[in-house]
Amino acid sequence: MKYTPVIGLEIHAELITQSKIFCGCENTFGRESNTTTCPVCLGMPGALPVINKRAVELAIAAGLLCGCDIAHISMWDRKNYFYPDLAKAYQISQLYAPLCVGGGLRIDKRFIRLNRIHLEEDAGKLTHAHGTSHIDYNRAGVPLIEIVTEPDITHADEAVAFAEQVRQLLVHGGICDGKMQQGSLRVDANISLMPEGSTTLGTRAEIKNINSFRFLKAAILFEMERQAKILDKGGRVAQETRRYDEQSGETFSMRSKENAHDYRYFPDPDILPLFVTNEDIERIKNALPESPIARRERYVEIFGLSSKNADALLAERRIADFFDDTVKQGANPQAACNIIKGELMRVLNESKRDDIPITPADMAKALRMAADKQLAQEGLRAAVSYMFFNNCDIDTAVKANNLIVREDTSLVSSVISEVIAQQGDIVARYKKGEEKLIGFLVGQCMKKLKGKALPQTVDSLLKRRLKIIEPV
Ligand code: ADP
Ligand code: MG
Ligand code: ZN
16 A cells, blocks of 8 residues: 655754753763753752743744744743653753744745744663663753654654754754764654555654664655555554664664653742843844844845755855854955865864854955965965965965966976976977867966976967967
8 A cells, every 4th residue: 555654853952052941051062971950950969940041042043934922921840750861850841831832844845833832851761782871961951952753754854844943953053063974963753654645644653862864764655654554454553662773773672652741740849930132132132143044045045055065065064154244344255165165174073173264354355366366276275275284364374375476477387397308208299289188287387386387378378389379
């Protein structure tokens, strides 16, 4: 039989705050285990939670970016379960009255509705190795939002596109760092099948904690096939929680699915409800940066970039900001995009630096010099990399490397002589009519000139020397 898949996502995103959600412990990743903890996040008797205002603001910002309504009053509930990663044996979450309600995102031509975005605390982290288990409570109490969709997603690629869009919104909003490999963003995928043409939802399986977009797609595709086989045989899909195994590419049952009442949710008596005023919402809205969706549109429609280039710039907020600032300084958008996507990204990756130690004004000036043919393309790249590693301005970089093209024809001539002497065979073949070899010879000269001449100059001088000058 043919089936229609029905997919709903629950996306957990850790918030970029200084401290945890209910205590003053540092919110950082990668510290020595159990060093950023206190009686509150360890669940010691008598310790009381105090809400982190910044976490609430970031959750509201996420809600605004996803078109949600922000509740003026929301409440905290205890979700009770025992597991070693949860020292209190309950997680403080929001079930009955979440902070953000409704909303949704357009993905291609379809609108995927959100059910809610609520705030909660992260649990500790368990690692199992060599027959022992380790608990790290550094993550316990890290502020988390859970973004829950309605079951509106109809295929694996759409689920990935949705999750990618959410990630981009959160990263650009300064809400979550989006580092899936570090667990800052984790996706649970709920999947069920219904016979084609039917409108009654089938029984779903929930695949927990998927930490890459590739695995999200693979897990959904595997699950669709597994459920179809069961249904084809006349069987029933069990409502359960499953885990995706990255090695085998299969999903495995973890436990039968629990329902809300299994968690004995009840309002947390230790914390007051959350009150949010219209002024709060207005203030947070005004502080929001331009959304990456509007930004992509601007890059494509106004700057004329391809959408692939636009997405490359938008992959990181700092890159997109630097691009915008460079264009504001008068750079041509396409030229700015090329050098940023190319040399700048290369040196950023090589150095693993977070900041960009070049000013947009210097970048714009470098691009202007290239446009005016004062700098060759190779000289431009050299200047950018020199500015990056030496923290200097464009004039210093150009001077230090002698990059300005001064049409020093005597230098070019001597390089041409060298190359002709070294490449006798190629020169002979060229003279016999293999004209495309000129490109190779120009390349050899450019390599020796290290950006100190323009390829056009070398090309014409070389051709003249080889006595084949195109008639003007
Ligand atoms: P829980 O909190 O127990 O996981 P929810 O009702 O909050 O359950 O739903 C969680 C997610 O599962 C939501 O994203 C929702 O859209 C999705 N979902 C609910 N029913 C189905 C279904 N039959 N098939 C696929 N997804 C579903
Ligand atoms: Mg769930
Ligand atoms: Zn703490």
